[in-house]
Amino acid sequence: QSLNENASGSRTGALVPPPILEKLEKIDVNPPKGTRDFPPEEMRLRSWIFHNFREVSRLFGFEEVDYPVLESEALFIRKAGEEIRDQLYSFEDRGNRRVALRPELTPSLARVVIQKGKSVSLPLKWFAIGQCWRYERMTRGRRREHYQWNMDIIGVPGVMAEAELISSIVTFFKRLGITSSDVGFKVSSRKVLQEVLQCYSIPEHLFGKVCVIIDKMEKIPLEEIKTELGSAGVSEKAIVDLLQVMSVKSLSELEEKLGSAGDAIVELKQLFSLADKFGYSEWIQFDASVVRGLAYYTGVVFEGFDREGKLRAICGGGRYDKLLSTFGGDDIPACGFGFGDAVIVELLKEKGLMPELNLQVENIVCPLDQELQGAAATIATILREKGQSVDLVLENKPLKWVFKRAARINASRLILVGNSEWQKGMVKVKVLATGEQYEIELNQLE
Numbered sequence: 001q002s003l004n005e006n007a008s009g010s011r012t013g014a015l016v017p018p019p020i021l022e023k024l025e026k027i028d029v030n031p032p033k034g035t036r037d038f039p040p041e042e043m044r045l046r047s048w049i050f051h052n053f054r055e056v057s058r059l060f061g062f063e064e065v066d067y068p069v070l071e072s073e074a075l076f077i078r079k080a081g082e083e084i085r086d087q088l089y090s091f092e093d094r095g096n097r098r099v100a101l102r103p104e105l106t107p108s109l110a111r112v113v114i115q116k117g118k119s120v121s122l123p124l125k126w127f128a129i130g131q132c133w134r135y136e137r138m139t140r141g142r143r144r145e146h147y148q149w150n151m152d153i154i155g156v157p158g159v160m161a162e163a164e165l166i167s168s169i170v171t172f173f174k175r176l177g178i179t180s181s182d183v184g185f186k187v188s189s190r191k192v193l194q195e196v197l198q199c200y201s202i203p204e205h206l207f208g209k210v211c212v213i214i215d216k217m218e219k220i221p222l223e224e225i226k227t228e229l230g231s232a233g234v235s236e237k238a239i240v241d242l243l244q245v246m247s248v249k250s251l252s253e254l255e256e257k258l259g260s261a262g263d264a265i266v267e268l269k270q271l272f273s274l275a276d277k278f279g280y281s282e283w284i285q286f287d288a289s290v291v292r293g294l295a296y297y298t299g300v301v302f303e304g305f306d307r308e309g310k311l312r313a314i315c316g317g318g319r320y321d322k323l324l325s326t327f328g329g330d331d332i333p334a335c336g337f338g339f340g341d342a343v344i345v346e347l348l349k350e351k352g353l354m355p356e357l358n359l360q361v362e363n364i365v366c367p368l369d370q371e372l373q374g375a376a377a378t379i380a381t382i383l384r385e386k387g388q389s390v391d392l393v394l395e396n397k398p399l400k401w402v403f404k405r406a407a408r409i410n411a412s413r414l415i416l417v418g419n420s421e422w423q424k425g426m427v428k429v430k431v432l433a434t435g436e437q438y439e440i441e442l443n444q445l446e
């Protein structure tokens with residue numbers, strides 16, 4: 001409705017006041033349940049963490065990628081009883097399509113690699129930092145979103161790829177001041193389970209489901225694990241053998257059980273030897289109980305844990321050689337990990353490693369009276385074009401207010417634009433850390 005139209009839309013010539021917006025009930029100013037706002041202080045911490053994710057990815061020669069937060073639901077529908085499936089944030093869109101907020105990034109990566117087909121040369125080393133979602137009954141009051149750093153190597157069948165990925169996470173931890181006394185990696189291989197199960201001719205399509213059940217070992221009672229394995233079609237004898245191999249305490253004990261020729265042992269030995277060459281042996285340990293909860297892992301699996309045992313897994317990953325072919329793509333070997341943005345913050349707090357991150361502005365520019373606002377804008381632009389950050393005072397404010405703001409934004413310099421100086425093409429500069437002040441010609445400012 002334009003100004004000179006009345007409510008019925010006819011033009012009257014007289015100015016009709018705009019309709020007063022109906023008084024809204026006070027909206028809920030909190031973000032939706034399970035989600036977070038990132039106001040400046042929280043955003044500085046998040047940006048600092050992401051900067052370190054990106055720096056490590058750069059050091060390892062990885063390329064950044066991203067995908068839509070919204071994906072076809074079909075990408076995540078796996079019949080392996082995974083928690084990630086039970087908590088899928090899915091809905092039907094206005095085009096009656098089944099879609100979902102991505103719970104993880106790997107299926108999107110697989111989709112794009114297949115989409116690119118022969119146009120990309122292997123190996124691919126891609127990383128992403130993406131928000132992932134789950135819809136969980138708020139009974140447990142857990143978050144419904146988090147940001148995950150993913151690093152994936154596509155097209156390398158050997159465990160050199162897994163060794164490289166673990167090295168990148170060690171590099172990240174070290175950058176944050178976290179040491180191998182604070183965290184470690186539990187490392188195993190699903191080929192351990194595979195070698196046990198192959199003696200019982202368990203159909204291959206059940207393998208993922210069996211792993212998902214075994215991943216719940218420390219979370220639900222053993223009897224329930226056995227019941228679930230039984231109903232998944234695993235025989236009593238196989239269950240006994242499975243649980244036995246899960247409790248093996250060392251690689252040598254595993255070797256006694258499985259022999260030295262199987263892939264599981266050969267690959268794990270290679271991995272531990274490479275860890276020594278990368279220089280992170282003290283960070284990793286064999287732990288047969290690690291299987292991870294995603295159905296598509298097929299080989300080496302690992303997870304980062306805090307040695308005090310106070311926190312949930314910090315990160316996790318592994319090899320998923322069959323994922324692309326389950327999506328109809330070629331059989332391309334792949335491995336990767338996910339690293340969430342929440343547990344790491346709890347760890348930094350635990351270890352007293354939270355960074356001091358304050359807003360830093362180099363200059364605050366203030367006109368000493370209204371007529372000099374234009375001059376102040378000119379000065380701000382000159383400084384900004386020199387790459388200097390400027391907080392420009394935008395309204396007529398008393399000096400007391402300006403000094404207070406300068407302190408709050410941690411400005412290094414206060415640039416005062418006064419009439420008498422400006423007449424001479426000068427400005428007054430005050431170095432806030434030392435109190436030193438001087439007049440300077442505008443073109444001398446840098």
Ligand SMILES: Nc1ccc(Br)nc1
Nearest residue numbers: 103132133134143145
């Ligand atoms: N997959 C997933 C997504 C979101 C959160 Br919070 N945790 C796990």
